[in-house]
Amino acid sequence: MIADKLAWAESDSQIILRVMCFNIRHGRGMDNVVDLARTANAIRAWNPDLVAVQEVDRNTRRTNQTDQPKILAEKLGMHYTFGKTIDHQGGDYGLLILSRFPILESEMVLLPPKEQQEQRGVQIARIGIPDANGKIIRFANTHLTTQRGERESQFAGIKAVLSKGEEPMIIAGDFNARPDNPLIISLLENWKDAADPALQKNVTPDQSRRIDYIFFRAKDPFKVLESRTIDDTMTSDHKPIFSILSF
Numbered sequence: 001m002i003a004d005k006l007a008w009a010e011s012d013s014q015i016i017l018r019v020m021c022f023n024i025r026h027g028r029g030m031d032n033v034v035d036l037a038r039t040a041n042a043i044r045a046w047n048p049d050l051v052a053v054q055e056v057d058r059n060t061r062r063t064n065q066t067d068q069p070k071i072l073a074e075k076l077g078m079h080y081t082f083g084k085t086i087d088h089q090g091g092d093y094g095l096l097i098l099s100r101f102p103i104l105e106s107e108m109v110l111l112p113p114k115e116q117q118e119q120r121g122v123q124i125a126r127i128g129i130p131d132a133n134g135k136i137i138r139f140a141n142t143h144l145t146t147q148r149g150e151r152e153s154q155f156a157g158i159k160a161v162l163s164k165g166e167e168p169m170i171i172a173g174d175f176n177a178r179p180d181n182p183l184i185i186s187l188l189e190n191w192k193d194a195a196d197p198a199l200q201k202n203v204t205p206d207q208s209r210r211i212d213y214i215f216f217r218a219k220d221p222f223k224v225l226e227s228r229t230i231d232d233t234m235t236s237d238h239k240p241i242f243s244i245l246s247f
Contacts, residue, residue: 015129016225017245019194020048021172021212023143023238026057026093027068030234034063040075042235043098046242050127051078051098052141052172052214058082059091069096083108083123083141095123095141095173102128104136111142111157116150122158126167137247138165142173151176155183159190168220168247174212174238184213191215194243195227214243222247 020043027036043051053072057063073080078098083106085094097106106125122142129135140162144154162169171191177184179193192199194214210229216222227243 014246015135017050017129017137017170017247018046018048019170019172019214019243019245020046020051020240021054021141021174021214021242022051022240023054023174023212023236025055025236025238026060026063029236036063036066036068036071037075038235040072042230042232042240043072044076046230046240048098048242049100050139050170051096052139053096053098054141054143054174055093056082056096057088057091057093058084060089060093061091062089065091072096073098079103081106081123081125083121085110085119085121085143095121095143097123097125097139097141099125099127099139101130104128109157109161111144112153113150116153117145117147120145120150120154122161122171122173124161135168137168137170140169140171140173142171142175144174144176146176152183155187159187162217163190168222169217170214170222170245171216172212172214172241176211179210187215190218192218192222192224194224194245195229195241196224199224212238212241214241216245220247 024039027034027039057068059065069082081097083095084092104126110121124140222245225244230240
């Protein structure tokens with residue numbers, strides 16, 4: 001199985017990337033216990049190169065003022081960048097990108113509308129891939145609202161932000177929208193869903209209930225080797241998703 005291979009490989013200028021997306025619910029499992037070691041183990045088991053993590057706390061009361069981004073990065077031996085969306089319980093709450101490779105730059109873009117139930121954003125990092133040609137990709141992470149009108153504005157904001165730049169681009173996150181949602185369908189005009197069975201027969205996503213995605217721009221030279229929904233029903237109220245891409 002492809003998932004048993006090394007974390008990344010270079011052959012004939014082809015690079016293989018193992019990408020994960022995981023809404024961790026601030027480390028709170030379905031047993032209602034906050035256990036960040038369990039969260040780290042769930043990620044480590046798939047040896048990812050890039051991870052888009054949603055619902056992350058930093059120094060909040062509910063997670064005992066712990067710096068979850070730093071702790072996860074240290075436990076996994078990965079580079080990281082945190083993107084704050086809101087103040088929460090004396091600390092910060094938002095998005096986390098973990099990377100096996102150096103993070104060259106990162107930015108956090110807050111999404112419209114101006115007034116919303118909870119501020120949402122998209123986190124974008126430029127990642128340096130260690131190969132002879134000095135390849136750089138952009139990896140984005142987001143978590144959109146469940147509110148229909150607000151979500152439409154957020155999709156528009158994401159499209160505007162991610163349309164810029166020529167470097168190959170991946171975005172992963174909790175979009176809070178099913179595959180048949182018109183917003184997802186409109187996104188697929190210029191993006192590809194890594195869990196689309198039409199791209200690779202070795203795809204086993206949970207199609208019926210899916211709201212978490214890994215997308216890449218249609219014009220970029222990515223190829224899907226494998227995608228799956230990981231059958232972990234304890235670590236969070238979301239199952240992690242995982243794709244292996246080559247480019």
